[in-house]
Amino acid sequence: MFERFTKDARAVVTGAVEQAERGGASAVDAEHMLLALLHREGSRASFALAALGGGQWLESVRQALGEARRRGGVSQSEAEALAGLGIDVAEIVARVEEVHGVGAMSGDREGKGSRSRHRPFSRGAKDVLVRALRVATARRDRHIGDEHILLALTSRPGVPAEVLADHGVTYEAVTRVLYGGGEAKAG
Secondary structure (H helix, E strand, O other): OHHHEOHHHHHHHHHHHHHHHHHOEOOEOHHHHHHHHHOOOOOHHHHHHHHOOHHHHHHHHHHHHHHHHHOOOOOHHHHHHHHHOOOOHHHHHHHHHHHHOOOHHHOEOOOOOOOOOOOOEOHHHHHHHHHHHHHHHHOOOOOEOHHHHHHHHHHOOOHHHHHHHHOOOOHHHHHHHHHOOOOOOOO
């Protein structure tokens, strides 16, 4: 599949690995792919993000991803649903961090017996790559670009899609910017 990736898409994958390493994560997650996309310039995805106001909310997205990671990957909508059941995620995080330290629920394991520098891709990250392939195939594109990765991130439930949607970046909005019209979701 990677042979079909454009230079920009490969840079996103490489950037995601770097983001995971920088954050001390044990695996590359979909959130790392989004962070890598946010650091891109001069690509189709960066164009779409800029057209949707990316320069204004870039730091807000980074903070929201960090907060979700601190909650162990629980999205804000999931935290609200749990609150409806009487479960206070913020209180749980506070108690865990009181005992184990700040960021204990993030899944980051650097310095805790990590055997190698190699970081595998999580199920979520792999799902994003497969969805990117499906998006490209549905559009009859011969290559997978970083725009397909962005579309895949917006089409899959989870923290990246929720954080992007909170900033007006949805599958439909990205499709409209890139291709001039709305289309049904791929995948």
